[in-house]
Amino acid sequence: MAQSTTSTHTSSKSSSKSSSKNPSKGASRKQPSVEVNFDGLIGPTHNFAGLSFGNIASTQHGGSVSNPKQAALQGLQKMKRLSDLGLRQGVIPPLFRPELSVLKRVGFVGSETEIISKAMEDAPVLLRACFSASSMWTANAATVSPSTDSSDGRVHFTPANLVSKVHRSLEANDTFRILKGIFSDEKYFQVHSPLPSHPALGDEGAANHTRFCSQYSQTGLQFFVYGTTGREGDPAPRRFPARQTLDASQAIARLHQLKSENVVFAQQNPEAIDAGVFHNDVIAVGNQDVLFYHSEAFLNEQAVIEELNQKYSKISGKELRFVRVRNEDVQLSDVVRSYLFNSQLLSLPDGQSMLLAPIECFETPSVKAYLDQIADRSKGAISKVEYVDLRQSMQNGGGPACLRLRTVLNEDELAKMNDGVLLDASVYAKIKAWVEKHYRDRLEYNDFKDAKLLEEVRTALDELTQILRVGSIYPFQL
Ligand code: SUG
Numbered sequence: 001m002a003q004s005t006t007s008t009h010t011s012s013k014s015s016s017k018s019s020s021k022n023p024s025k026g027a028s029r030k031q032p033s034v035e036v037n038f039d040g041l042i043g044p045t046h047n048f049a050g051l052s053f054g055n056i057a058s059t060q061h062g063g064s065v066s067n068p069k070q071a072a073l074q075g076l077q078k079m080k081r082l083s084d085l086g087l088r089q090g091v092i093p094p095l096f097r098p099e100l101s102v103l104k105r106v107g108f109v110g111s112e113t114e115i116i117s118k119a120m121e122d123a124p125v126l127l128r129a130c131f132s133a134s135s136m137w138t139a140n141a142a143t144v145s146p147s148t149d150s151s152d153g154r155v156h157f158t159p160a161n162l163v164s165k166v167h168r169s170l171e172a173n174d175t176f177r178i179l180k181g182i183f184s185d186e187k188y189f190q191v192h193s194p195l196p197s198h199p200a201l202g203d204e205g206a207a208n209h210t211r212f213c214s215q216y217s218q219t220g221l222q223f224f225v226y227g228t229t230g231r232e233g234d235p236a237p238r239r240f241p242a243r244q245t246l247d248a249s250q251a252i253a254r255l256h257q258l259k260s261e262n263v264v265f266a267q268q269n270p271e272a273i274d275a276g277v278f279h280n281d282v283i284a285v286g287n288q289d290v291l292f293y294h295s296e297a298f299l300n301e302q303a304v305i306e307e308l309n310q311k312y313s314k315i316s317g318k319e320l321r322f323v324r325v326r327n328e329d330v331q332l333s334d335v336v337r338s339y340l341f342n343s344q345l346l347s348l349p350d351g352q353s354m355l356l357a358p359i360e361c362f363e364t365p366s367v368k369a370y371l372d373q374i375a376d377r378s379k380g381a382i383s384k385v386e387y388v389d390l391r392q393s394m395q396n397g398g399g400p401a402c403l404r405l406r407t408v409l410n411e412d413e414l415a416k417m418n419d420g421v422l423l424d425a426s427v428y429a430k431i432k433a434w435v436e437k438h439y440r441d442r443l444e445y446n447d448f449k450d451a452k453l454l455e456e457v458r459t460a461l462d463e464l465t466q467i468l469r470v471g472s473i474y475p476f477q478l
Contacts, residue, residue: 031410033410034414037344038092039079041464042133043068043135043136044439044461045098045453046067047443048066048396051128052165066443068440069441073432074392081386088414088422091431092421093468093473095171096458097131100130102126128167132167134168135174137398139206140162141206143209145256147410147413148217149258152190152257154187155188155407156256158193158194159176159191159193160172160205161201161203161248163201163202181473185416189413199245201247201248202245204244208226208249208268210222210284210285218315222258223286224249224253225265225266225267226248226249226266226268227268228245228270235299238270239273240276240278242273244280264307267299268297277297277332282341282399287353289316289318290353292381293322293325323378338364343358344401353381357371357385357386358390420468421469427467430467434463458476462477
């Protein structure tokens with residue numbers, strides 16, 4: 001299926017040890033940095049619950065039978081592909097689901113099976129929310145700023161509060177703990193608390209954040225895209241909710257100690273949100289000096305592009321490359337159907353840039369026609385395309401880019417993080433065997449009351465913490 005192929009290299013875990021104990025700005029700047037994609041491993045309760053109003057795929061597939069095993073293997077295969085391409089790949093373990101503590105907090109009592117049966121009758125939406133495996137979409141886990149950009153020379157993480165959807169809001173505190181566990185050395189990393197849980201500070205993480213740079217180890221320009229200012233009279237979508245606010249984006253930039261000259265805030269086009277573009281990463285993707293985007297992505301497109309250009313050239317002395325797809329070439333409805341812009345834009349070790357696109361792009365004629373000519377159309381900014389089958393995640397509105405959290409790290413930082421979560425051939429083989437052993441190949445709503453399911457999940461996740469060497473991270477292990 002690959003439109004073009006690349007020679008493969010196997011990535012290996014970082015073996016370098018820290019040469020500098022002081023992550024001063026100067027020291028970090030001189031070191032080579034790499035982008036590490038941390039993908040969310042798809043959890044054993046992956047199901048189609050129709051929980052995300054405004055996300056068309058989620059609504060369309062609500063109530064269908066899911067295949068958690070296939071979902072996890074599809075996601076894992078994508079991680080393996082990146083690793084084989086010579087890129088650094090990490091794994092974020094799934095959160096434990098069902099999150100029964102929420103059902104207890106809203107008054108359900110009794111044994112686990114009693115709580116679930118009662119919730120099935122009285123609070124089916126909440127029950128579905130508690131079973132959701134939505135932490136797989138780690139582009140929404142946090143916003144990350146590399147040490148080169150932050151005044152204190154540390155890597156900053158802010159877990160997203162995800163207040164817009166109840167099932168997603170249940171992720172924030174656990175994500176905080178997991179990130180804290182992986183990036184625990186406070187000399188190098190700061191994991192902030194999620195922003196306060198209120199729609200006025202609605203934050204969806206890296207799905208609305210892009211960083212431009214000439215090389216990963218250079219200072220970058222951080223681009224925050226929000227859905228609404230929240231102020232009356234300002235442009236806002238009418239049909240579907242805007243999930244990210246300007247106040248939230250500004251708060252992240254402040255927490256991460258970014259300089260105002262290195263930051264651009266832009267509003268998403270409300271009409272795009274109303275067409276099903278619930279995050280900016282459904283309509284734009286950037287990497288290094290390239291922004292690949294659709295003409296309907298931003299309100300005040302011209303002003304946004306000018307500000308990006310101006311700030312980027314001040315930082316780097318170079319120009320950004322914009323690859324703009326017009327509505328005449330690919331209509332907004334095809335953007336949403338195919339998830340063209342939810343592709344991963346990757347810098348390969350040989351210097352080429354590759355778009356890793358969902359297979360649905362291959363199957364959407366206007367998009368396929370565009371991608372067949374991508375090297376010419378982008379004037380070489382995007383060299384080639386490869387397609388990946390992530391249908392299980394895609395049916396819930398999550399493409400390749402949703403499944404990964406990009407983190408730029410230098411050698412010291414790689415050495416200081418918990419490297420058990422970095423993918424190599426051995427970790428890959430262990431996770432694959434683990435999925436094949438523990439996961440079901442069909443799951444639907446009625447299965448939630450099966451007491452065996454909970455036991456299966458506990459046994460599986462307990463084993464996973466040993467494979468990834470993350471210690472006891474789940475409530476049932478404490
Ligand atoms: O938040 N879907 C997720 C998809 C997240 C995609 N992420 C990015 N674009 N970065 C969401 O809407 C659907 C769950 C369900 O309906 O069962 C869901 O949560």
